[in-house]
Amino acid sequence: MTLVAERLFMSFGGLLALDGVSLTVPDGGVVGLIGTNGAGKSTVLKAVSGLLRPHRGEIRLRGRPIHHLPAHAVLAAGVAHCPEGRRLFAGMTVEENLRLGGHLRRDRHVAKDMARVYDLFPVLGERRTQRAGLFSGGEQQMLAIGRALMARPALLMFDEPTMGLSPIMIRRILDTIALLRNQGTTILMVEQNALAALMLADHGYVIDLGRTTMSGPGTDLLADPRVRAAYLG
Amino acid sequence: MSTLAQQIVNGLVLGALIGLIALGYTMLYGIVQLINFAHGEVFMVGAFGAHFVSLRLLPADTPWYTALPVMCVTAVAVSVAVAVAVERLAYRPLRGAHKLAPLITALGVSILLQEVVRVFYPGATAPLAFPRAFPDGHLVLGPVTVLWTGVLALAVAPLLAAALHLYVERSRLGRAMRATAQDPETARLMGIDPDRVILATFVLGAALAGVGAVLYGIHYTQIDTAIGFQNGIFAFTAAVLGGIGSIRGAMLGALSIGLVKSLAGQYAWGGAQYDYVWVFALLILVLMFRPQGFLGRPERVRA
Amino acid sequence: MTSSFVRDRPVTEAPSRREPRPAWRSAPGAALVLLGALSPWASAVIPGGAYPGLATLQFFDAPYLVTGFRLHLLLLGLAALLPRASRAAGAGAAVIALVHIAFLAALGVLSFGGPVTLAGGALLIWLGRREPAPEWKLPSRALAWPILVAAFAALLWAVSAMLTAGGQSRATNPHGGAEFLSFLGFAVGLFGILSAYGVLSWLSALAERHRAFSLTVLLACAMLLPLTEAGTGYWMTVASTIGIYAATAIGLNIVVGLAGLLDLGYVAFLGIGAFTAANLAHVVSFPVAALAGAVVAGLLGVVVGAPTLRVRGDYLAIVTLAFGEIFFRAAQNDIGGLTGGANSIPGIPPITLFGQGFDQPVGGLPAGFLYYALTVLLVAGTMAVLANLKHSRTGRAWLAIREDEDVARAMGVRTGRAKILAFLVGATLAGLAGAVFAHKLGTVGYESFDFSESVTLLAAVILGGMGTVPGALVGASLLFVLPEKLREFSDYRLMLFGLALILIMRFRPKGLVSS
Numbered sequence A: 001m002t003l004v005a006e007r008l009f010m011s012f013g014g015l016l017a018l019d020g021v022s023l024t025v026p027d028g029g030v031v032g033l034i035g036t037n038g039a040g041k042s043t044v045l046k047a048v049s050g051l052l053r054p055h056r057g058e059i060r061l062r063g064r065p066i067h068h069l070p071a072h073a074v075l076a077a078g079v080a081h082c083p084e085g086r087r088l089f090a091g092m093t094v095e096e097n098l099r100l101g102g103h104l105r106r107d108r109h110v111a112k113d114m115a116r117v118y119d120l121f122p123v124l125g126e127r128r129t130q131r132a133g134l135f136s137g138g139e140q141q142m143l144a145i146g147r148a149l150m151a152r153p154a155l156l157m158f159d160e161p162t163m164g165l166s167p168i169m170i171r172r173i174l175d176t177i178a179l180l181r182n183q184g185t186t187i188l189m190v191e192q193n194a195l196a197a198l199m200l201a202d203h204g205y206v207i208d209l210g211r212t213t214m215s216g217p218g219t220d221l222l223a224d225p226r227v228r229a230a231y232l233g
Numbered sequence B: 001m002s003t004l005a006q007q008i009v010n011g012l013v014l015g016a017l018i019g020l021i022a023l024g025y026t027m028l029y030g031i032v033q034l035i036n037f038a039h040g041e042v043f044m045v046g047a048f049g050a051h052f053v054s055l056r057l058l059p060a061d062t063p064w065y066t067a068l069p070v071m072c073v074t075a076v077a078v079s080v081a082v083a084v085a086v087e088r089l090a091y092r093p094l095r096g097a098h099k100l101a102p103l104i105t106a107l108g109v110s111i112l113l114q115e116v117v118r119v120f121y122p123g124a125t126a127p128l129a130f131p132r133a134f135p136d137g138h139l140v141l142g143p144v145t146v147l148w149t150g151v152l153a154l155a156v157a158p159l160l161a162a163a164l165h166l167y168v169e170r171s172r173l174g175r176a177m178r179a180t181a182q183d184p185e186t187a188r189l190m191g192i193d194p195d196r197v198i199l200a201t202f203v204l205g206a207a208l209a210g211v212g213a214v215l216y217g218i219h220y221t222q223i224d225t226a227i228g229f230q231n232g233i234f235a236f237t238a239a240v241l242g243g244i245g246s247i248r249g250a251m252l253g254a255l256s257i258g259l260v261k262s263l264a265g266q267y268a269w270g271g272a273q274y275d276y277v278w279v280f281a282l283l284i285l286v287l288m289f290r291p292q293g294f295l296g297r298p299e300r301v302r303a
Numbered sequence C: 001m002t003s004s005f006v007r008d009r010p011v012t013e014a015p016s017r018r019e020p021r022p023a024w025r026s027a028p029g030a031a032l033v034l035l036g037a038l039s040p041w042a043s044a045v046i047p048g049g050a051y052p053g054l055a056t057l058q059f060f061d062a063p064y065l066v067t068g069f070r071l072h073l074l075l076l077g078l079a080a081l082l083p084r085a086s087r088a089a090g091a092g093a094a095v096i097a098l099v100h101i102a103f104l105a106a107l108g109v110l111s112f113g114g115p116v117t118l119a120g121g122a123l124l125i126w127l128g129r130r131e132p133a134p135e136w137k138l139p140s141r142a143l144a145w146p147i148l149v150a151a152f153a154a155l156l157w158a159v160s161a162m163l164t165a166g167g168q169s170r171a172t173n174p175h176g177g178a179e180f181l182s183f184l185g186f187a188v189g190l191f192g193i194l195s196a197y198g199v200l201s202w203l204s205a206l207a208e209r210h211r212a213f214s215l216t217v218l219l220a221c222a223m224l225l226p227l228t229e230a231g232t233g234y235w236m237t238v239a240s241t242i243g244i245y246a247a248t249a250i251g252l253n254i255v256v257g258l259a260g261l262l263d264l265g266y267v268a269f270l271g272i273g274a275f276t277a278a279n280l281a282h283v284v285s286f287p288v289a290a291l292a293g294a295v296v297a298g299l300l301g302v303v304v305g306a307p308t309l310r311v312r313g314d315y316l317a318i319v320t321l322a323f324g325e326i327f328f329r330a331a332q333n334d335i336g337g338l339t340g341g342a343n344s345i346p347g348i349p350p351i352t353l354f355g356q357g358f359d360q361p362v363g364g365l366p367a368g369f370l371y372y373a374l375t376v377l378l379v380a381g382t383m384a385v386l387a388n389l390k391h392s393r394t395g396r397a398w399l400a401i402r403e404d405e406d407v408a409r410a411m412g413v414r415t416g417r418a419k420i421l422a423f424l425v426g427a428t429l430a431g432l433a434g435a436v437f438a439h440k441l442g443t444v445g446y447e448s449f450d451f452s453e454s455v456t457l458l459a460a461v462i463l464g465g466m467g468t469v470p471g472a473l474v475g476a477s478l479l480f481v482l483p484e485k486l487r488e489f490s491d492y493r494l495m496l497f498g499l500a501l502i503l504i505m506r507f508r509p510k511g512l513v514s515s
Ligand SMILES: Nc1ncnc2c1ncn2[C@@H]1O[C@H](COP(=O)(O)OP(=O)(O)O)[C@@H](O)[C@H]1O
Pocket: A012, A015, A016, A017, A035, A036, A037, A038, A039, A040, A041, A042, A043, A044
């Protein structure tokens, strides 16, 4: 298992955001996390990446406990978190953003990986010296994905990567994620767009009020009438 | 006419020296939004460190070209050591505390450092003569005369600011600093340890202040325990004036402050006794009406 | 944008449940403290007379006489056996031990009892239980009033004892500083124990419920101070000086503690009140001069407060600092001939009422009593203003602004008006205090209003607890009594204040008073 999270509890000033969520992400698998707005999806990802510290529960990456690590150490351990709303460094260039993605890398393959990102998203390569803030939403999402890839993570987490994008761009981003999946990347993905998430995912979880209410293979969940009623309208 | 030119030059020299302090303020505020009152004292202890090494450890006949580098290295070492200790012991435990806490702590640190030096450094209850570790005499440019020490300050300060600019712009650590300033949470997701970035910021700022302290001492030829607080406030004003977070802005702001003080002391109502008042008035006006400073956006470290 | 140090600290772990510590764990520490109390403290007879009662080896000649700080240690050591009390008692004992070790060391004398007691105190702190204080039900009115009277009487005794501890001058008692600090350590232990058992919060809740009654009793107790040991002209003068600064600190507490606006130039308002009154002293009577001082200071408070409409948080602190400096420089240079510059304004007549000069004794009461009574009224008045404002609509608006200005505005608080009002009220109170200050001292000079005075006032507010009603009074009393008591340490005064600011922010950000 790449990632095991067990019974996470987390509250914000008395308000319980995670109420015992558990989930696992197998090696090379894609896991989708769906749920309504405010269900606690982002909080799960932040707990994994160390931005938030769960009050109780355990998170292990390839068997190693990581829930006590600060965020920068979690990245070093191998989890890259592509946050909700992209959160690029708007004042910096494309290249600088990518370099920040590979900030901890000391190996000689950084340049090669950067070239790979430019291959994946040629538009970034063409505009590598431009400031990230000038890009369209879709291009920014590409850069955010590229930035996360630069860390060469063992687990890649996406938080609503298609939020606010045009249908064409959504297609483009989802295709990219599918491509990464086919290359063997382990992915944990949060989406409000349940259809897209469950189509891509080998396995899905439904979260509601900080609890896992359903889980199963992506296609099974897609077929489940309750999921269809609640999330696919 | 000649008075005006002379006052301009005097103001620029003061401004250049203040600028070296302002760089520390601007970087730190850009990254953690802390007004580190104690930064002025970091400058002050640097001056006393240099004073100590020159009077107590160096032989009296040390030539200036040996003494000056030794004093600079000592000042930088003392300033950096104090800044790191302050960061570790006083500020780091307060991360995430209520917003007044770090500010009040900064004030406490500032007073503590001033008083420790005043009470325990021999003779520091009165101003101390600073060693003359630079050739006497001055450069004459038409109607204007500048002490060689002033020329040195005018040359070194912008040079160091430019070097800092390059470092923040080009180096890996500089990139981490800018990232932390722009978005601390996302910076952590990039594997950047905020504690290390903050510590590095303290170190860089303190090193520049240490150099500034020696230049200040040899130019004004005396130091006391209050030089940090006064010039620190001016430096903070300069950093705000230039747009806090901006390195170039801090230097430009400092030069303007130096000019204002020098020219107001000469020409404004009240004369030299009121020159501080005019700087403080300028400070209030800037904070009120242009808190983002002359050079644009607020609260970001930009090179 | 708010300006916490790092904006996204991970939410910390919920406190893990700890095993309750068995009561016997305080026994060894308590035993050491008791042993220390009964041991010789000085290895030689020290110069300048017997060091605080029986402190030398001679002690063994009179083993049953335990007085002074030894008695305090004995009491603390016994109290430490109570499960909740051990940490506070240990802290008190440790302070007492430290004080005496330091003083004896300065005299070149070794101490045996000192280290033993210190070890005991440290052990108590280390092993003691740290648990939330219990909460007690408030009694009915019939019981509440006598309880409050008793509590305030005890407070009166404590204040009198504190004032007189260590005597009045180094001439009569060369070890007065040690005795005073040692007494302070005992007081720390005592109050710590009371607060560990929830007594202090219970009493303050009680006082809060019967606010008018409490204030009356407090006032009465304060007026009784001249009848205690502290009833000499000297202590009256000291107490009234403290009172003036306390009133000023209470005004600052409104600005900083309630509204959360850090004012680093606050002492300027005290100065404005003082200079205004000084200039009018020969022209009008005291009430008019005082009123004028308050009004002028209040108006200038609005001027200084005006930038708060545009400036936030730490920038505001700098703006107030700048105003304070401008005032100081202007006063130093005798601006408009109003401040006397380096010569000060001398010869301000004392207040007279019905032909009675306030500096003269009345009846059997010591000289200076009238000024003392006046400052008690001043302090009571400012405390009443603070208490009433705290619970008013305005007070709630201030608290909302202190927590988060944007949220406050979103909730419909008129933040601009509220902030200006905070400056207006704070400055007016300081101006009033300044007028009394001028008349009482008889001379006013700019040196009394420099930055370090603002810092001291701020330290008083923070030490006492920001926003609490008695906080600033306690803080100001401590900060202005200490220098009076510890003349030999006057050089370290500011240093210690700086250190205190750092330590309080680190370990007790809510101040000493709040539990
Ligand atoms: N920093 C925070 N402070 C307080 N409450 C928060 C915070 N972050 C999230 N929450 C609350 O936790 C719950 C879960 O939020 P989140 O994980 O962001 O939901 P989503 O599933 O939409 O990503 C929500 O009720 C939200 O209001």
